[in-house]
Amino acid sequence: NGREDGNESVQENVLSGFKTSSVLSDSAREKNIFIHGKVADQDAVVILEKTPIREDSLAELFSGSTLKLEMKNDIYSTYRLQAPPHLNEIKTTVVCPATEKHIKKYQRKESFLVEETEEDYKNITLPHIVKQSFSVQWVYNILEKKAEAERIVYEDPDPDVGFVLLPDFKWDQKQVDDLYLIAIAHQRDIKSLRDLTSEHVPLLQNIFQKGKEAILQRYNLPASKLRVYLHYQPSYYHLHVHFTKLGYDAPGCGVERAHLIADVIQNLQSNPQYYKTRTLYFPLRADDGLLSKFKEAGRL
Amino acid sequence: NGREDGNESVQENVLSGFKTSSVLSDSAREKNIFIHGKVADQDAVVILEKTPIREDSLAELFSGSTLKLEMKNDIYSTYRLQAPPHLNEIKTTVVCPATEKHIKKYQRKESFLVEETEEDYKNITLPHIVKQSFSVQWVYNILEKKAEAERIVYEDPDPDVGFVLLPDFKWDQKQVDDLYLIAIAHQRDIKSLRDLTSEHVPLLQNIFQKGKEAILQRYNLPASKLRVYLHYQPSYYHLHVHFTKLGYDAPGCGVERAHLIADVIQNLQSNPQYYKTRTLYFPLRADDGLLSKFKEAGRL
Numbered sequence: 001n002g003r004e005d006g007n008e009s010v011q012e013n014v015l016s017g018f019k020t021s022s023v024l025s026d027s028a029r030e031k032n033i034f035i036h037g038k039v040a041d042q043d044a045v046v047i048l049e050k051t052p053i054r055e056d057s058l059a060e061l062f063s064g065s066t067l068k069l070e071m072k073n074d075i076y077s078t079y080r081l082q083a084p085p086h087l088n089e090i091k092t093t094v095v096c097p098a099t100e101k102h103i104k105k106y107q108r109k110e111s112f113l114v115e116e117t118e119e120d121y122k123n124i125t126l127p128h129i130v131k132q133s134f135s136v137q138w139v140y141n142i143l144e145k146k147a148e149a150e151r152i153v154y155e156d157p158d159p160d161v162g163f164v165l166l167p168d169f170k171w172d173q174k175q176v177d178d179l180y181l182i183a184i185a186h187q188r189d190i191k192s193l194r195d196l197t198s199e200h201v202p203l204l205q206n207i208f209q210k211g212k213e214a215i216l217q218r219y220n221l222p223a224s225k226l227r228v229y230l231h232y233q234p235s236y237y238h239l240h241v242h243f244t245k246l247g248y249d250a251p252g253c254g255v256e257r258a259h260l261i262a263d264v265i266q267n268l269q270s271n272p273q274y275y276k277t278r279t280l281y282f283p284l285r286a287d288d289g290l291l292s293k294f295k296e297a298g299r300l
Numbered sequence: 301n302g303r304e305d306g307n308e309s310v311q312e313n314v315l316s317g318f319k320t321s322s323v324l325s326d327s328a329r330e331k332n333i334f335i336h337g338k339v340a341d342q343d344a345v346v347i348l349e350k351t352p353i354r355e356d357s358l359a360e361l362f363s364g365s366t367l368k369l370e371m372k373n374d375i376y377s378t379y380r381l382q383a384p385p386h387l388n389e390i391k392t393t394v395v396c397p398a399t400e401k402h403i404k405k406y407q408r409k410e411s412f413l414v415e416e417t418e419e420d421y422k423n424i425t426l427p428h429i430v431k432q433s434f435s436v437q438w439v440y441n442i443l444e445k446k447a448e449a450e451r452i453v454y455e456d457p458d459p460d461v462g463f464v465l466l467p468d469f470k471w472d473q474k475q476v477d478d479l480y481l482i483a484i485a486h487q488r489d490i491k492s493l494r495d496l497t498s499e500h501v502p503l504l505q506n507i508f509q510k511g512k513e514a515i516l517q518r519y520n521l522p523a524s525k526l527r528v529y530l531h532y533q534p535s536y537y538h539l540h541v542h543f544t545k546l547g548y549d550a551p552g553c554g555v556e557r558a559h560l561i562a563d564v565i566q567n568l569q570s571n572p573q574y575y576k577t578r579t580l581y582f583p584l585r586a587d588d589g590l591l592s593k594f595k596e597a598g599r600l
Contacts, residue, residue, distance in 0.1 A: 015381075018362045020355075028352035028478030029549050031331045035358065048361075048381065050350040050388075052328040055320075058335065061348075062318045066385070067392065073447035074438050078469065079392040081315075081348065082385035085366070088350075090381040090388065092367065097375060111547050112524040115562075224412040224600060227556050246556065246583055247411050249549065255558035256527050256546065262415075262581055271570070281562055283546055300524060 014039065014094070018046065025108030034106040036098070044096035045106055050088075057087050111283040113256060114294050118277050121194055124293050129191065129237055132289070136238045139184060142166070153181060154214035161206040162186040165214055168242075170251070176219050179245040183207045190239035193232040193259060193280070198272035201265055207241050208261050215243060229258040233282050233290070256283050314339065314394070318346065325408030334406040336398070344396035345406050350388075351472055357387050391472050404587050411583040413556060414594050418577050421494055424593045429491065429537055432589065436538045442466065443486060453481060454514035461506040462486040465514055468542075470551070476519050479545040483507045490539035493532040493559060493580070498572035501565055507541050508561050515543060529558040533582050533590070556583050 019038045024045070026033035032049035053061075061083055068080040095102050116125060141147035142164060156162040163183045167173055171180035185203060190196065196204070212223045227244050231252055234240065241261055244250040252258060267274040284291040294300045319338045324345070326333040332349035353361075361383055368380040395402050416425060441447035442464060456462040463483045467473050471480035485503060490496065496504070512523045527544050531552055534540065541561055544550040552558060567574040584591040594600045 013367065014379075015362045015365075015367060020358050023355050026353065026355075026477060028475060029330055031350050031352055033353040033355070033358075048353050050331050050353065052331050053326065053333040053348050053350065053390075055323050055326070055333070058320050058333075062315045065315075065390075067313065067315060071448065071451065073441060075395055075397060076438070076469070077394045077396075079314075079394070081390040081392040083388070083390055085382035085385060085388070088383070088385075088388055088390065090353075090365075090383055092379040092381040094377045094379070095375055096377075113526065113546050114524070224414070226413065227554070229555055246413050249554070253555055254527070254549070254553050255529055255555050255560055256553075258555035260555055260581060262579070266578060278566060279562070281560060 015046065015092070018044070024103065024106040034108075036103050036106075039094070039096050042097040043099075043103070044094060045098045045102050046095075047093040047106070049091045049093075051091055060084075061087050109285040109287050111285050112291060112300060113281055114284050114291070114300060115279060115281055116294075117279045120294070120297070120299060121280075124297050124299070125194075125233075125290065128290050128293050134237060136236050139236065139238045139240075140188075142184060143186060153218055154210065156206065156210055157186070158206075159186050161203045163203075163207050163211075163241075165211055165243075176221055176245060178248045178250070179215075179219060179221065179243070180248075180250055181211075181215065181243040183211050183241040183243065185239040185241075187239065191237040192234050192239070193230050193264070193275050195239075196264065196268060196275050198268045201268050203239075204241075204261055204265050204268075208265070211241065211243055221245065227253060227258075228261045229253070230261060230264060231257050232259060232280055233257075233284070256281060315346065315392070318344070324403065324406045334408075336403050336406075339394070339396050342397040343399070343403070344394055345398045345402050346395075347391075347393040347406070349391045349393075349470075351391055352475055352478060354475055360384075361387050393469060407587065409585040409587045411585050412591060412600060413581055414584050414591065414600060415579060415581055416594075417579045420594070420597070420599060421580075424597050424599070425494075425533075425590060428590050428593050434536060436536050439484060439536065439538045439540075440488075442484060453518055454510065456506065456510055457486070458506075459486050461503045463503075463507050463511075463541075465511055465543075476521055476545060478548045478550070479515070479519060479521060479543070480548075480550055481511070481515065481543040483511050483541040483543065485539040485541075487539065491537040492534050492539070493530050493564070493575050495539075496564065496568060496575050498568045501568050503539075504541075504561055504565050504568075508565070511541065511543055521545065527553060527558075528561045529553065530561060530564060531557050532559060532580055533557075533584070556581060 021036045024034040024036050035046045037044060037046065064084045066082040070078045070080060148166060151166045152164055154165040163185050165181055165183045168180040168182050171178060187203065208228060212226060215221050215226065225246050227246050229242050244253060321336045324334040324336050335346045337344060337346065364384045366382045370378045370380060448466060451466045452464055454465040463485050465481055465483045468480040468482050471478060508528060512526060515521050515526065525546050527546050529542050544553060
């Protein structure tokens, strides 16, 4: 009995001597944090995540907590609420012993917003893209039906304005709530938004229009439920367009990286050189080679 | 002294008798909940949101909490952690008395993407805004220092290009990871993006430049870590600009609603009437009166 008590108390305090080495990543939105540190001389990763607020605990939460007033303005007031611990638990996951691979897996890479003028594109970005010569063989495999042919949702085979529409890998296609499709242009000489001029408006309009029609037909989702956009920088330099469901916070749909195709079409119609001449803004991760080039050029 | 104690205890228990009528919406991902109910016979909306986990509280969190083992498998184990209440607060916002409009505002509703041409703005949106005459008294209270004066981070008092910079309600200011500030223009006659012309470029540039400087000074966060943008439609019709941390998925930073201020400035510089004439796209919730107007006009 004495031994059991001893064990239980050890179990309940396994993290009491935890020494934090570094925070690998955290999310203020999701209220979680990934920490690397030591549990009794062994490397460990500890993940803390606050739990969702449960409707069935509200009455007890309101009656059993302490409120500290922070601010009051007109009908609005804010408080810090201190709740009984059992109503406000933190989900804790421990990986121990953790290897280097575990630690890297949970490490977040910081991003920096880069400002790219027309000159920066010519002097920094374009040479980097050309030198890297990222392979897009997997894109050509799709366009030539050498791979993923059975995944194609729709195709317009026209060599100038045609495209292939297929589900993005991130989408498991189990529900339309997180619908995510990609339209890949048959034209092979458009690297990104920067290459677009008014001559590409028919291509963009065709992808926009026929993509929406295909999604309505296959998934019964009207255009008013879709967010249709290009990325800049894209993750591969062959023109493609993202179709995601409105209301689904798809990764990469933020204003710092996404460009609505409807805006792109309008901008090119009123200024054929819009994307050739405009200063564009985009985030780059700390480990992106292009970021080093911008730093070397004194542009960050 | 006794009276002070009494006041404090009343203040600390304003929600102890809160009666929940319904959960308006909640998010398991963001750990928040929006509740409609009664505070002493008055309609109220209460918003609870768990706070981000702070690195500087980790040592005390690990040493001062109780762990309950849930599962153990190989190198992985999970626990429920019960923390001291002061290390695990819940941010609480109370809107009281709340009108039908407030309750609707927080109710989860499907969204639809609306296409608004120049004519649609004149014939549908503008008459709707004018007719609703949403009160922005709380904005004027801030600009006149009648409320929230102590929350102001920076002010440029110039009547033409000046503004007040202060933290958004959504941000608890405990960590910069989810930094969210709002710059509110002193000018009172600019309803939204649609009203902007090239004459407002100095105002926008001033907000952009001085806002970035103030954030660097106060929070040590450089411009390359910021996402600075306007909403269209905005949630209130008095010009304001959002400053959020890059990498923080702030609500409303998606391409369908946000417009980078740097893009807005460039667009106005090359075309003074850009936002007066352009077709704009934005999501509207199912219960938004403006959506009904677009439907009645056969525009959805």
